[in-house]
Amino acid sequence: MTPTSRTLAWLRQFAKLWGFALFCVLVVYIFREVVLPFVFAILVAYILAPVVDRFGRLRVGGKPFPRAAAVIILYVNIIAVLSIFIGYFVPKLSGDFARLFREAPQLFARVNREWLPRAGAWVDEHFGPETAAGSGGEGTDESGGATSGPGPVTRPPEAVMLAPTPDGRYQLDLEGLSFEVRPTSGGGYIIGPPRPEAAPPTGGKWERSIKQWLAERLKSTEGESQRAIEYGQKFIGAVVSGIGRLFLVLMVAAFILVDLDRIQGFLRSLVPEQYQLDYDRIAIGIDRGLSGVIRGQILICAINGTMTYLGLWLFHVKYPLLLAGIAATMSLVPIFGSILSSVPIVAIALISSGTFDLRQGLLVLAWIIGIHLVEANFLNPKIMGDAAKIHPVLVVFALIAGEHSYGLVGALFAVPVASIIQTIFTYYRRRPRPPAAPIAAM
Numbered sequence: 001m002t003p004t005s006r007t008l009a010w011l012r013q014f015a016k017l018w019g020f021a022l023f024c025v026l027v028v029y030i031f032r033e034v035v036l037p038f039v040f041a042i043l044v045a046y047i048l049a050p051v052v053d054r055f056g057r058l059r060v061g062g063k064p065f066p067r068a069a070a071v072i073i074l075y076v077n078i079i080a081v082l083s084i085f086i087g088y089f090v091p092k093l094s095g096d097f098a099r100l101f102r103e104a105p106q107l108f109a110r111v112n113r114e115w116l117p118r119a120g121a122w123v124d125e126h127f128g129p130e131t132a133a134g135s136g137g138e139g140t141d142e143s144g145g146a147t148s149g150p151g152p153v154t155r156p157p158e159a160v161m162l163a164p165t166p167d168g169r170y171q172l173d174l175e176g177l178s179f180e181v182r183p184t185s186g187g188g189y190i191i192g193p194p195r196p197e198a199a200p201p202t203g204g205k206w207e208r209s210i211k212q213w214l215a216e217r218l219k220s221t222e223g224e225s226q227r228a229i230e231y232g233q234k235f236i237g238a239v240v241s242g243i244g245r246l247f248l249v250l251m252v253a254a255f256i257l258v259d260l261d262r263i264q265g266f267l268r269s270l271v272p273e274q275y276q277l278d279y280d281r282i283a284i285g286i287d288r289g290l291s292g293v294i295r296g297q298i299l300i301c302a303i304n305g306t307m308t309y310l311g312l313w314l315f316h317v318k319y320p321l322l323l324a325g326i327a328a329t330m331s332l333v334p335i336f337g338s339i340l341s342s343v344p345i346v347a348i349a350l351i352s353s354g355t356f357d358l359r360q361g362l363l364v365l366a367w368i369i370g371i372h373l374v375e376a377n378f379l380n381p382k383i384m385g386d387a388a389k390i391h392p393v394l395v396v397f398a399l400i401a402g403e404h405s406y407g408l409v410g411a412l413f414a415v416p417v418a419s420i421i422q423t424i425f426t427y428y429r430r431r432p433r434p435p436a437a438p439i440a441a442m
Helices: 003-030 036-056 067-127 205-225 228-258 260-269 273-314 320-330 336-351 358-384 392-430
Strands: 161-164 170-173 180-183 189-192
Touching: 036 067, 036 228, 036 260, 036 273, 067 228, 067 320, 228 260, 260 273, 273 320, 273 336, 273 358, 273 392, 320 336, 336 358
Parallel strands: none
Antiparallel strands: 161 170, 180 189
16 A cells, blocks of 8 residues: 555544544534533533433333433422522522621721731731831940930931032922822812821831731722622623523433433444444543542532531631532632632631631631541542542643633533543553564565
């Protein structure tokens, strides 16, 4: 065979084996704006497939239990659970949200008025004042008293310095003064001293810097709170749209669950007969990996949220249901989700009692660390298994790449896609190669 004919034969073989998969990837990429509900429907069908299969093992009148009836029974229970969640938990969540927004301004004011001055004063006291000894001003002796020796001339605060120049003129030095420019009704400007409320800040260097940082954050928060109505309207629209998409996802998932055997048979028929054994082995490996990454991660998220709520309730931390929901939801994103969800939980635990309670914050932090240790050492091996293990470096890379490409949705699907790629790569790397043909003797 000539090189051209060998290349064409290889391309035909590659198209038979991978053509349909590449076509599906192309369709997903082209219609990525509308394909997301169908991707979620496949995900829901994959999560619920084991339950429908268990129903299928039952015998009714000597025949297998109909898959359509199993899907209907399963959906009735799902709708009942969602109704209980909406009727019981949503009002509590909205109450936590309302309480949080109602208490946030007073909390920020108290932090700025009481706790920050104490923290800044403690830092200035233990790490040195703003002006170190010998850096300027009047000298001091070993006991801290002022010395009478010559030293640099100090200027009184808020003073105007008028110094003669060599050419007979005078130089006006306004360094250290504070001015405020205010517009007048006639279109001009008045330069004058600052208003009383704009008095210079007191305290040490660290206290002033912390207060300034917090003031900037509060200004931005006030600007955002003015758009709260606009955000509320967008949130309501998103909820309505989400409910519509949820029904679409459940409907498509139901069709997939009813005809799952036919769909699997159709996908297997697309593979050439000589490669169907490889296809079966790869499909089994992918299912083992995804069952841990998807089903196992969802179960661990539920356990994580329950244990977090129990700990917050035991330590009397405010907004326990809201914080537990945040912890459970963010646990869907491996590594980063658990770390980011711990920050607001510990922060609220520190100030939940009305005072800066370091002991309570440390107890809650220890509880969260204990949950993650139990999750990493006991739950992950038992629920996810060895087939779902992906190296942490690959997990981090997949999360960053998915978030950079498709945002939050990309981060959610990054690890399952990485699991599929890892399974295919591992199979072909470990697959025994056929023995090489013997070379005929000349």
